Amino acid sequence: MSSRVTDKVEGREMDITRVPSSLNHSENLPYVHKVGIPQRQNLLKEFTATLKETFFHDDPMRPFKDQPKSRKLVLGLQSLFPILKWGREYNFSKFKGDLIAGLTIASLCIPQDIGYANLANLPAQNGLYSSFVPPLVYAIMGSSRDIAIGPVAVVSLLLGTLLQNEVDHKKPEYLSLAFTATFFAGITQVTLGFFRLGFLIDFLSHAAIVGFMAGAAITIALQQLKGLLGIRKFTKKTDIVSVMHSVFSTAHHGWNWQTILIGVSFLAFLLFTKYIGKKNKKLFWVPAIAPMISVIISTFFVFITHAEKYGVQIVNHIQQGVNPPSANKIFFTGPYLVKGFRIGAVAGMIALTEAVAIGRTFAAMKDYQLDGNKEMVALGTMNIIGSMTSCYVATGSFSRSAVNFMAGCNTAVSNIVMSCVVLLTLLVITPLFKYTPNAILASIIISAVMGLIDIDAVILIWKIDKLDFIACMGAFFGVVFATVEIGLLIAVTISFAKILLQVTRPRTAILGKLPRTTVYRNIQQYPDATKVPGILIVRVDSAIYFSNSNYVKERILRWLIDEEEEVKENNQPNIQYLIVEMSPVTDIDTSGIHALEELYRSLHKKDVQLVLANPGQAVIDKLHASEFATLVGEDNIFLTVADAVLTCSPKMQEHFLA
């Protein structure tokens, strides 16, 4: 008989009971500590705590605490418009860095903008517009110091595909639908940020994004074969099979050797400058200005040779002047409203994913904090304003942000500088782009999107997690062989399936005692850990919820059956105690409690006593609320596995002697 005190622990008082001396094999035996039962929290408190942890875990109101009202107003304005904060400390030395960075990204963005607008089936000027207004808005509202705002390849491709599905790009409704989608992309982003639902974009896993981006890069590069080879009749589809078929079926009389010559030679030049930039980080500006130089040289070349008369396609016309208003073109009624909303929501989410990933990366490098939700509000506002000034969805660009960072930008002023250069371009230089060959834009885009293919990341994913690799490849092949949407769908589905797998089939492990310690560990991981005769110790590696409660119960019973067979074969003592190590069981719900009750009853019929070790705060609370703690017996719940074994073993010996 054990003389262990088993009174109920009342409230927060802790009852330290000493194991009776008969069990004391060693003088230094640790005290048997009872499992702590914290006072039940007030319901409202518990609820607000959960709410806070879900939506406000970053405690955005922290700086406002205990401040006078006027200060609160200032802080509030500063939080909405960070420029009010960093602008006060802005000085000339910072501007120098921003100026150089801004000029560099401007020279990179102008040719890219024209090409990306083409990807979205939009006129070239809309690409430039999108590099003028949105960066200005972001500079006022955004808090990332390194992000470069403007149109990006993947979003342009996605938007182009989705819009083309609804209406042909030659119709005037196409442009209106594009603005509608941009408007709702902004609304989606602001909504997610305002309601602090930013965590939703975390549901696209890193692996899925890597695959999706690589697939999109291949797809975009394939699309450029049209411009690079000078093909006039080209498929509307984006999958590799259709595109390759389109390319080869036109090989005989559809290709234009002059175009190919220009395109391929400049592509080689661009890739060479990229290589130089990679080899020597200090020469990062070489690949950054190379596109602009290519545009200038090739335009000049076409202009003097009149290559357009030999079948080299040229840009022809870009509308001159600043962004015209477009609020009146947005569909606020009619069937296009819903379509625009749907397309905008998808494009907005993808744009967010890219911008937030960039923001986080550079914030971590320069060690400043970034509020994801506030960023979303800034990006969303910028797209809403953009949709009313003839822009399409803009976001942070991977490649240009990296150049911005390396060129030594200090604040969002580099975006303002870029924006001013784009404005000048729109006002003055656009007529000069007339003779720019499309092949140059194609080679610029190809060399830009190559950076989206991250082979190293794929290898690392393969090494670390095979399931992640499947998600990555699924997204990649989905985009390449089907459409961007299908790739995206596959990526999201596999990501979700992984979460569901995790919560439906949690791991369980058999624990053994590590030699010369009182530590119990997984015997698979620690082959020198030994089982305790007559006792089976099972660890459950997850919260026990409705989605896995049945599985957990059945799995534990199956461990017991396996163990009993083994014990019988080896003539060892029968299993009399089943200790469930609950350290990783962070929570339990009603279904979980029912499963434990069924487990207890099944074990009881087999004359095996259920013993629990180290239930956490939430769990012990619910074990008491449901009175399962009384059913299993308060004295069968222990602080550690060691304590449990220490108490069970001698009882078992008594049992054998009796």
Place this chain on the structure above:
Amino acid sequence: MSSRVTDKVEGREMDITRVPSSLNHSENLPYVHKVGIPQRQNLLKEFTATLKETFFHDDPMRPFKDQPKSRKLVLGLQSLFPILKWGREYNFSKFKGDLIAGLTIASLCIPQDIGYANLANLPAQNGLYSSFVPPLVYAIMGSSRDIAIGPVAVVSLLLGTLLQNEVDHKKPEYLSLAFTATFFAGITQVTLGFFRLGFLIDFLSHAAIVGFMAGAAITIALQQLKGLLGIRKFTKKTDIVSVMHSVFSTAHHGWNWQTILIGVSFLAFLLFTKYIGKKNKKLFWVPAIAPMISVIISTFFVFITHAEKYGVQIVNHIQQGVNPPSANKIFFTGPYLVKGFRIGAVAGMIALTEAVAIGRTFAAMKDYQLDGNKEMVALGTMNIIGSMTSCYVATGSFSRSAVNFMAGCNTAVSNIVMSCVVLLTLLVITPLFKYTPNAILASIIISAVMGLIDIDAVILIWKIDKLDFIACMGAFFGVVFATVEIGLLIAVTISFAKILLQVTRPRTAILGKLPRTTVYRNIQQYPDATKVPGILIVRVDSAIYFSNSNYVKERILRWLIDEEEEVKENNQPNIQYLIVEMSPVTDIDTSGIHALEELYRSLHKKDVQLVLANPGQAVIDKLHASEFATLVGEDNIFLTVADAVLTCSPKMQEHFLA
């Protein structure tokens, strides 16, 4: 300087290093054990292991192992048709129990069938048909010994609502669509079982089912007001507002007092017998035969008084004879095919949920194993055959299974007995039901569905888990105030949201040392646990996946900021080590590794060393694959928190002295 050996552990060899004696505060200090790095598993092995654990965790092939071929065939047949197994040991004493149970549930099911068919807007005979063929099929293929098969209230209501949405029940297509839905319900069930996807139904949480059932019971009871009050014009909607409006707007001239008299007096009688049955468990047969008695008395009463001439509605006509074939009525083409499939899939899933819950409950009571996936195949086959013999979706009934159990059934033979009684009824007695008043059927249904409202379960859910309670109430109010589908949708959505919440916002806890032990526990749960000066110990309570990796990183950094502020206020030593207790971190993916890397870098900038304690098998494997283990330093990964503290504390003292 520490003399701790830091060689790489190679393969499975275990390296036990002793803490240098200078750190030995006590002679009984435990050995510092290294974290076990199991040999990397073969990729294929790993993959099959995951697959097996996901789909075949119950090891269904176990009995087939090492058996001769002929024996395998017998076992295979027995596994498909369990009657071949238990049939061989069947004897007369078992039959006695089954006979009594079968007769009891038959007397209960006949009036219920007629009423439930009415709920599904189907002719009365289809209800009876569904209690003839499906129970026979189940008896041959099913493995539950206690379940009573037939039409049930909730599925009938659901089917009625969904079918009525598509086509009016007065059209002949209605019946055909019902058979189509039944066919696809069966197909869905067989598919889920065959592909071992049975775990999908676990995604409807217990709490959601309790709420859904209670809501459905209220809705069904409200529908019966039509029959009970003798109203002729009644709303087609099922929500409480429409129904109550319909009831009260007809109060003046739509109610029939003769009907009310009959209905209410028999309802009182039925509820009284229920009360008796509850008070004295031995009298369970009283409420079981009461419905049949009510039908007989009331029919006789109407027959002699000709009450139908005073406005009492009667059943009128039930077609006599055995089930006619209906395979030719099923839509295998056309627009109704998709509709039938959709309705069938939903109804099939709900039917499964009910049947599996019943099966599990009684299997646990009598302590036999039930293979959920095999059960699904049996239930599905029975519905497919049913759909071809004029039956609609049948499943296990809560109330009749309980009566079956209490009446002492031993095997599925009780279902065969019931089936035979129903056959006799169809062949001989149906004309006698002509004068049965509808009010009686209404009162039988009301008294039957009251059992679906489980107040005790709701109270328990409230006590145990508030979020479960919200799911429960959401489903309840959704069904009562909107429609069955919306209630179901709410139940599923809240269940999923809960899973997502769990994986997006895992708990974290600060650990402290329990006095006079080397055990570190949550300081919120154990108020007497004390923090170690200069060291912050954080436990992460979940696998670190893409869905929570950012949150986990940010939360840990926030704990550190909070702690640093507190430390500064109290003039305690600065935090120099951050120990992450990883016991509950059962897995990590590429996003998780990235988050850890970012955490490491952020800490490094603050001069805080990251230390990991007890990473599990899957985690340590990936830490090495990604070379994060090298980055953080192999000697900063410990077996236990105690080991980590033991090594960090003296280093810190050196730091102070220097």
